[in-house]
Structure formats: structure tokens, C-alpha cells
Amino acid sequence: MKKFLWAVTLSALALTIGGCGEESSGASSGDGGNFPEKSIEIIVPAAAGGGTDATARALANEAEDVFGQSIGVLNKTGGSGSVGMSEGANAKADGYKVTMVFVELTMFKHLGLSPLTYDQFKPIGMINFDPAALTVAADAPYDTLEEFIAYAKDHPGEVSVGNSGTGSIWHIAAASLEKAADIKLNHVPHEGAAPAVTALVGGHIDAVTVSPAEVKTQLEAGNVKTLAVMADTRSDIIPDVPTFGEAGLEVNPTGTWRGLTVPKDTPDDVVAKLEEGFMKAAEDEDFAEFMKTNGLGIELKDSGEFEEYMKQNEEDFGEIIGDLGLN
């Protein structure tokens, strides 16, 4: 008679334990020689089902073969990612707890959300980058970035640009555009990128600055047109669209990125092993295929480049967030 209850309880336990991965506390010294000797855990500071989660799980899948150890993914949500990242930064510095960080890490401090900064981590490498893509309604009276800017200059403060939330990376991207082109836009925050795109398709706002993947469906349906992407090179997802530079406006590449890190005090030889393994996994064809079908761009940076990149981001964002008056 208690069968059902048992089934319920057991499946609850199975689901949680399965989600947690192994949490053993084996003593590991700084000797990277035999690393890894046990399973590795990747903390994903975002919910299951999103782009960060998808990237981490696909990468973990490939990296298991490279390391010869199982790799668990643990979703730890809260505080726009700061909860999971704080845990990752304060984890035991033995390399068995890896954190997937994202662009918000270089913004927390400026936005006053969390004192957490990138220098509390030692980078393993950057995996993915998706630029902001300036996208407008298909029937808008402008077809190029130049015309858009001219229109915005004639109508100061009237062109409404949707983003995925105040202080989000897409808000920062629109603000960078504003600054570089010396125009005044009306920023309309939404709860995520998808609602912003929906509002654009419904004709309630004039433009969005979100990633190519997030507008791809509507682009193919002919409901919207993308004028330019905020990157140094064209996006693989929408190769016909010029970069901001090509369209005649110099803007720092702005977009979302994801990378792997470990706590600051992790021994260098362990970091080197992790870097080698995860980079190899990220170069795998299956991983590339997965990222492509999900509309996620692959951009690899090694430990050193990644650190430099985060530092640059933090400086740039500090300035823009200050200009927006959000700090």
C-alpha cells in the first residue's frame, strides 16, 4: 500500500542525487600529474534548459571521453548567476569543481549586484561568444545601419529598442550603439530576449539588440531584418549580415560569452590539464555540430586570452554602466 509513496520518494531521491553528481572529498594535492583521479563537476549558475546549460552539458559530454572521468553538471540558480559563481569561486581549489561563468560576471560589481569579480577565478578558457545583432521590423523605413542612425538622429528618443532586462548585456549593447553613433534611443527592458523579439514582431517596439540565434527564426520567416552584428567577424548563423565595422560604425564587439573557470588558488599544472582537456573537447566535431544547431557560436580563447578579455570587458562595461546611471 505504500508502494506509490515509495515510488514517489525514490524517484525524488533518484532525480536529486542524479542531478547532484558525485560529491566526494578526496584529498588532492597540487600534483597535476594524475589529474583527474575522480569525477569533475561543472557548476552551471543558470537553470536547466537555457543556452548556458546546453553548452555546459554538451561540452561535459565530449570532455568525459578526453579526461576518462565522468563529468557532472550541477545547476545552481539565483542572483542572476552570482549564487552559483560565488560557490564556484569559493570551492576547494583542486580543479574538481569547475564553474561555467558568463558575461554577467564582469558586470555584477558595476551593477551593484554582487562584489564577485573575474579575478576571484583562474580562467580555463572561453568557449562561446554570441554578438548583439541590431534587428528591426521587416517593414521599417531603414535598410542599413547608416539609415537607422540617420532616422534615430531625426527622431531623438523615439526609436524604442527592446533588450532582455535593465543592465543585461543586450541593454549594454544598445547603449554602446547609442554612444558610438551619438544618438538617443528609448530602451525597453523585457524579461529575457524572447519576449523582446515577440514585441518586435508584434510591432510594439522598433528594434532589438539580441543574439543572432534569438532572431534567426523571425529572420527566416521574413518578419524582421538584421542590420548589423556587433562583432569583429560576421556571425556563422547569419553570414549575410555585415559587422558594425563593415557597416561604417566602430563599436567594441559586444555580446554574451561563456567560459570555464576554477577557484583562484588552483595549482597551475591542474589548470593546464583542464585547459588542454576542455579545449580539445570544444574542438570536437560533435560539439561544433551541437552548438550550430542550437544557434550558439563557438569562440575559443585560452586561459591567458580569456583573462585579458574579461579584464577588458570589466573596464568597458564599467564605463557604459556608469553612463547609463545604473551603478
Place this chain on the structure above:
Amino acid sequence: MDLLLEGLTGVFQLNVLLILLMGIIAGITIGSLPGLTATMGVALILPVTFGMEPVTGILLLIGVYFGAVYGGSITAILINTPGTPSSAATAIDGYAMSKKGLAHKALTVSTVSSAIGGILSVIVLIFIAPQLATFALKFSAPETFALAVFGISIISSIAGKSMVKGLIAGFIGLLIATIGIDPIGGFPRFTFDNVNLSSGINLIPVMIGLFAASEAFRAMGSIFSTRKLTIVVEKVKLKWIEFKILIGTILRSGAIGTFIGMIPGAGGDIAAFVAYNEAKRFSKNKDGFGKGEMKGVAAPEAANNGVTGGAMIPLLTLGIPGDAVTAVLLGALMVQGIQPGPMLFENNGPIVYTLFVGMLVANLMILIVGLFGIRLFTKILLVPTTVLTPIILVLCVVGAYSLGNNYFDVLVMLISGIAGYFLMRYGFPASPIILGIILGPLMESNFRRALVMSQGSFDIFITRPITVVLLILAVITLFSPLLTRKVKKPTTEGES
């Protein structure tokens, strides 16, 4: 029609049917466990589908989704623990029926209503999806704000015995909803420099605490009392004549669910409360609501399953995911090489119609699995309180933790449980708090977003027809129970 027939042959294959059934059963299990939501279930099973055929893979996910939405009602009815927020409204009358010994009947009503609501929404999806999708796109910030105001006005009809206590509870919910980063300005409110508070208080741990943990605490108070409090599970079946009375409510609620489901940003939780409210409005026996009225179970269940088909409308016809579950489904479709949007029906016609037929079959499976399962589910009530209560508490903790693997959520759950215990003791209803937490952020952010869009002009709320209609409905809903009470007062003073 040819395509529908083609769809039939696509679904009626043993392996497809078995996978769909597995999805439904997994979904019901996930849905009935507090803390595990439909979104989480679909996201966890998603990687399994990558290696499958498109139709099989998508139908597995649809099975999990539909099953989870239904599954939430089982625990809501039996142990006052809504498995998902969509079933919070079901707990009101469902648990009241259980306490009367009518658990069997309540579960039958919920199963039948869920299946009919789901089937109705799929039929709407098959035949008039493109027309409805264009309408759904008209919903922007001012419309969604008005819908949220309409939802808030429902507090007056779920207030229970005391209107004042109901309104106080609703405001507690709205106050909780103000915690976290301000949705438009980006400034932290009431966060006390705690990062866990910066994204606000999560609804689900509050719900688990208020409903399940508080009930467990209450049960502890009388756990060793000599007076036996065991609920007799009477095998009272649903009679045909009773079903005939319910069918109007079920169809209306299914339609409400379908409509709300297709609106981006609004989902099963809101639909269930709106349907509950409308069922009460149309009912002659308004006083029976909250005390174990069958329509109070039928309405939210038909509505939240109605949402499933409704949510598919903008997803399939426009490629727009209206909520978190459909966002995961969009990813799943794209991985399978199916691009939702206006071209979907031309490019992937056969697959789409196979999915439609699969959705109908999924709802029939819910009916069959649900009706067969009732005898099993009700066994839960035979477990002695001394055993059941600790198990419920463990499930509360596990459920709150598994949400984001964050102990803070467990803390929120426990505090809500203790607060809920005292609120219950002093006659404050829990549902308005939940409604406040669900709708507060929706109302605030859309109100302010609308003003950003109109550059500060309030005209935006009176120049858009849908907005005006919804706001008028809200005023009527808020004041009608007050008026009826006033009119009725001389006759039923002692009772209400």
C-alpha cells in the same frame, strides 16, 4: 484531412505509442512532486531525445509536458500540495473534497477535466491556430498589465470566509513580489545585500511551504491525539448526471486556458485562477466554492491543460515561445531540424500533423492512466499520519532544494511553512498569497514597460481596446462578490 490521416498512421505505431506513454507517466510523476516543474521535466529529458526520430523525440517531450501539468493536481487534491504552480487553484476545492472523503471523486473530476481541456485546446490548435496567433501578437505590455490586474481582482473570489483576510493575504503576496531587482530600473529592493534575494523570492518554495509544510506542521499538532483523524476514502464515483453539470464549466475553462496559453508571458497558473473565478461567477452555488465544490476542481484543471495546446499556437505558427516550457520545446524542434514559424506547415506538414495527432493521443492517455491510477493514488491517504507527515516534510525539503540546488530556497520554504501554519490558524487563506506572487511582477513590469513604451503617457492604457476590456472586467470581478455579499447579507448572515 489527408494530413490528419497521415498523422494517425505516424502515431499509431507501437514504439511511438510506448514512448509517448512513458513520457506521460514520467510527466505525471514529475508534476506530482512539489519542486519539480513541467519545465524542469522537459529540460531534463531533452538530451535523451537528441538521438531519436523527430516525431518520437518531440512526442516524448510533449508527453512529459502534458503529464506534468496534469500530475500537479494529484498531490494538490490528496495532500494539499500543488505539484506545480498550475495546480495551486486546484488545491482549494480539491483538498476540501479529500477532507470530506471524496478524494476518489475529486481525482476523477480532475482527470476527466484535464483530458477534455487538453483535447479542446489541441482541436483549437489544429483548426484556427494561425488566426489566433495574429491576435496573440497584439498582446503587448499594456494588455498583459490589464490581464494581470484582472487576475489580481480574482483575490476577491478566492478570499474564503473573510474578505479582509483574503485581501491581506493578497497584499502579503504582492509585497513579497517586490523583493529583488526592480524589473525596469534595475535597482535592488529589500535585498539587504544578499545575492539570493536579488532575483526575488522564488514562487515555488513559498508555495510548497504555504501549502504542504504548513499542513504537515498542523498535522504534527494532533498526530498523537486519541481522536482518530483518518480520512475515509469512499469510493464515490462520478455520476453521469454530475458530469453533465460539469461539462459546461470544463469547456469554458478549457477555452479560457487555450486563450491564456497563447498569450506570451501568461501560463497555466494564471489560467487556472481565472477559470476558477469564472466557474464561480457562473455558478448558482457560489457559497460551495472553497468547501469542496466539484466545479472548483474541474475549472482549474481543464484550464491548465487547455494552456498546453494554447501555448503551442504561437510556438508552431510564429516560432515564438510564450513561456519557459515552449522555449525548451523550440530548442528541441530546432535540434530535430524542424523550424517553427509561418513556413512550418509547408515545409514539415506531415510531421506537424503527426504531432497534432500525438497531442490528442497524449490527452487520451492522461485520461486512461489517470483513471486507472486513481485507486493507486488514493492509497496515499491510507498511510498513517505518523508516517505520511515526515515523508511530506522530507519531500518539501527535497523539492525546494532540487529547484536550483540552493539551500536558500529550502530556507524560504521553511519560513513560508511556519508563516503558513500561523496564517492558517488565524483564518488567512494561502491562495491569494500565491496569486499575489505570480501576478505582482507581471503587473508591475508590464505597467512600467508600457509607460516606457509610451514615453510616460498614461493614454496607452485607454487607447487600446483589449486593455480597456480587460480593465473593465477586472473592476467587475473585484466588486461583484462584494455586491453579492451585500445583497445576500440579510439571509445568510450566520454562514458567510
